[in-house]
Amino acid sequence: MGKTANSLLLTAAFSPAWGQGDLSVRWDKEVLPLVETYCYDCHGDGIKKGELAIDKFDNIAEMQANRDVWKRIQDHLKHQLMPPLDEDQPSAEERKKILDWIDAAVFPVDPKNPDPGRVTLRRLNRVEYQNTLRDLLGVSVNVMDLIPPDDSGYGFDNIGDVLTLSPAHLERYLEAARVALDKAVYPGQMPPPEAAFAGREMKGNGHRSEEGHYLFMAGEAKVSFKPQRAGTYRVTVTAGGTLGGDGPPKMEFHENGETICEWDVDARLEQPKEFTHEFKINDEKPVEMGVVFTNDFYQEDHPDPKKRDRNLMVNALKITGPLDGPPPEKPQSHKRIYGKREAGENDEAYALRVLNGFARKAFRRPSQEGETKRYLQLVALAKKQGEGVEEGIRLALEAMLVSPAFLFREEPQPEPDNSKKIHLIDEHSLATRLSYFFWSTMPDQKLMELASRGELRKNLDSEIDRMIGDDRSRQFISNFTGQWLRLRDMPSTRPAEKFFPKFTGKVRDSMRRETEMFFGHIIREGLPMESLLDADFTFLNETLANYYGIPDVKGDKFQKVTLKDSHRRGILGQGSFHLLTSYPLRTSPVLRGKYVLENLLDTAPPPPPPNVPQLEPPGHKGNQQSLREQLEKHREDPSCASCHALMDPIGFGLENFDAAGAWRDQENGKQIDTAGELMSGRKILGVDDLRKALVEDHRPEFYRSVATKMLTYALGRGLEWYDRPALDRIVSDTEKAGGNSRAMLRAVIDSVPFQYRRGDS
Incomplete structure (x- = not known):
């Protein structure tokens, strides 16, 4: 070990x-x-x-x-x-x-007998569920909109105590499972291919909207279609219209300009119908498919107002086929799950073999005795209703995808009700902890094989390197920084356009990407963790470089850029930080100081007392006091002074950055005062001094803060007083490695809370 x-x-x-x-x-x-x-x-x-x-x-x-x-x-x-x-x-x-x-x-700990704590049985959150479906079924499907949002605790949305499962949740998870399986598996005969086109995607004259392609005079809505081979195809046009003159709109279907068929569209705009026809395609060349409105009518003075205008709305076009010849081959996602049926294998044996293989992956551990056989009842039910064995297996797969063994991250315990029983988690549980920590998804085949052989702990170094080097580690970068550094809040930041005209949505998106790539590079390269505070490089594209005033960066692709301007070094110089700690009209020294204390030094100040008046931007409604002058007046209240003495000097040191992340030397014609004195007594003058103070005077607190956030995210529970020895050890190992970020990750994984657990009382 x-x-x-x-x-x-x-x-x-x-x-x-x-x-x-x-x-x-x-x-x-x-x-x-x-x-x-x-x-x-x-x-x-x-x-x-x-x-x-x-x-x-x-x-x-x-x-x-x-x-x-x-x-x-x-x-x-x-x-x-x-x-x-x-x-x-x-x-x-x-x-x-x-x-x-x-x-x-009050908080006694025994380092020789540490308490690993316990994690509440944890449901997969939305991100984890979607990623796990993707890797389990082999298809990408967006189910995020189907599942209710997750609650957060201790700053993260993967905390077991808040990931409840209501009946509404269960219904939505079942619907998500069905949507995913519809894309992954095809029981029975494979259906013919379909090519679907929304009306708004079709070219031609007329008017396009979300409802479809509106032909208000004679004209055509058309698409280009590439057939798989020569054969019989079915066209399905979803359309509706308005009556005019003596009859409904007439609609023709054209192939390369030739009329194939014609319909009378006896459906209203608000209640469209499907019109179908089968036809032949003679070769594999691309063809132009057109829906043509042929009998336009308009008579402004017609005595019946309902018959004055005849129009056609094409909502959608679908081409299905070829319908003849051998059925298409089933996709790899289906073959991976169902496999090949062996000669002479009866339905029950085949179904059990398929379900056993699926359960091992879905439950992230070997199946327990008789666990999979229960699902054969669903196979039998499908057969009783006249379905085949493949349809029965599909029904059993649905049930597996909403079972506790799949929805929850189970960790077997020898004595779950004995709070004094501490045990090393088994290697399958370790594989699951690692994969959801780094990838937010299930263990892959390599992790499962090592766990099954009992060799995962022996190969931890190589596996950690492999997992960090894998593209799936972007999930750790985006989900961890998205919540720890609050990057998920970036889309809701809206600096007032009137005051910050150069700021755009593209700039905001680039700022988030900058911070994610910056943190990801520090982790992948094993750079010192304090590089987050003082690195002399960042990642920019042309849009963000121009906004920052940094020359010689071209193109939309992000690239590593060495910083000549010391003000932009580290996260304190990045626009994402400034946006997240400002209001639409002004900066906030208080929010910026609080962010540094809470997110970088794990020193959360208490909440403000009620009914504290909001500060106004300088010059607003005749108020000529600067924010600094208003805050200093505010600090004259003894009940406010202590907290503001902690936060305000940090925020004042960052005032050269405006609410949209741009650098400034003056505000309303006055030179900005960035001087301050930290609670330690150290005097600072601006962002460069503040950064040096954090790195030189508060490095251990910074390490401890990052370790606290990282261990919380890795465990899925808030840290308690008895976790102090584990944090001490993580900080010590990180310091011994010169701050190496990979050393911190390894120390988190080696920690007692990550490797062990105890029963409940």
Whole structure:
């Protein structure tokens, strides 16, 4: 097991500082006096500001029973949000003493016996379900619109606790399964090929709309068709019309300009009908198929208003065939599932063999005893209703695609109800965790074969390299960054066109692509994780390069570009960051500071108090105060000062970027002031200083933040206090590897929570 086994034997270096002595005595003698001095003015002696009274906890057991409260206390102390800035502050040593005691007493961990936690039985989310159908059935089908949106938890939509399954969900999953199977398998005789054309796609005179091709005078709607071979074909025209004169519209079907047949279109525009005819095609050359309106009529003064205008609407055209000769060969997707029936094999044996092979892939593990035989009842039901064995198998496949074994990521446990039972997950479960982590889909054949032989853990290095190098790893890039860095929110960003006329939808799409390619390159090349903050390169196309003012980038294709402008280095210089942290009319130093703290340093500030007034853009309705001046006025309120002291200096350092991601030196004719002082005491002047401060002073916090997000995404659960040793180990391994991003990924995979699990209580 290599590193995995070693992670169970973490050294004492990860133990809390308060590892010896009686914690209760230390509380009374060393910690409580500090708490009374700095906290009781608001949270003790009968005062419970913010509904918090620290003196109500009589012992450590009561504190541990209210860990959510103490986590909040711990975070406020750690981030210097409490005591308020207008109150006496503990020294750095005093603050550390309180925090170390809380860690040791309220959140005790035993690194030598780590708790891997457990993941709630997890349903496949929409993206995972669609990808899994694609890889299981061998066809691409869009089912995203059929399935209700997924809820999110801890910032991600693959969290087991929120992925519920309602009856409505189940109905939609069944419909999605049917749609996918309709494209993948063809029980019985293969139907003839079809070529379908929407009316709006047909060329010719008239008017085209979403409803179809409207011929308001004599004319033709036509398409080009390439037959597979000579033979008999069927044309189906869906059409309707308006009556005019003494009869309905007349519609002819033409092949290369010759009339093949004619119909009277006795259907109204709003209720079109299908008109069919069979005809011969003599060779394989492309032919022009036309639908011709031949009896136009218009009489403005006709006594019957309903008969004044005769028109034709061609909604759709479909060519089916050839209808004669041998049936078409079935597609590879069908052959892969049904296989070839062996000579003398009876229906039940054949069906069981097909279903066993399908179940092994669909359930992502070997089938259990008798598990697949249950589905033979559906095969028998289909045969009883006069269907063939292939139709029966198709019905069983539908049932498998909505079974718990497919919809949920099962992980067998020896004692699921014993919370003290910790076990190494089996290799099929490991294969599934890996594939949904990197690919958001089922394990492929290579992973399954290694798992079946019990050799996956022995080959983890090569398999991780293979999976990251596979095109499917784009799913990790897009889904992880889409939620961690909030890139999924990009389509909803709308800088006001009046104020930012150079910004376009194409620019916005390019900004998202830039960040995805940037992060993907860091992962694939194993670059230091802090490259996300300070890399001297990015990925641009001509559109985005021109918007940034970067010369010599040509074409729509994205390319790696070395940055001469230091302002654009790292994610803080990328337009996606600026758009996501701004309002349509103005920037937001608060949102930008909050984004950096929350997404890059895992230091989420508390929510603002209610009824906080919205700041106005400079110059709006006569207000000439800059955003900085308004925020500084706002910070005079002691209840707001601590949080804003944390966020605002970061946001001020980024004010040279406007709400649409363009660089500026002035706002409303005034030079922009980007100076600030971080909570650490470090003074900064603009984005370059801020970036240096993050890399030089906060590298461990950045590593820990990325590791926290990555492990949350990989596990499908929120992290708890008992996950601290695992995070410590991931950060330590990353630091030892010089920040290597691949080392962090490997440390996440080697971690106890990823490799082990325990039962529930």
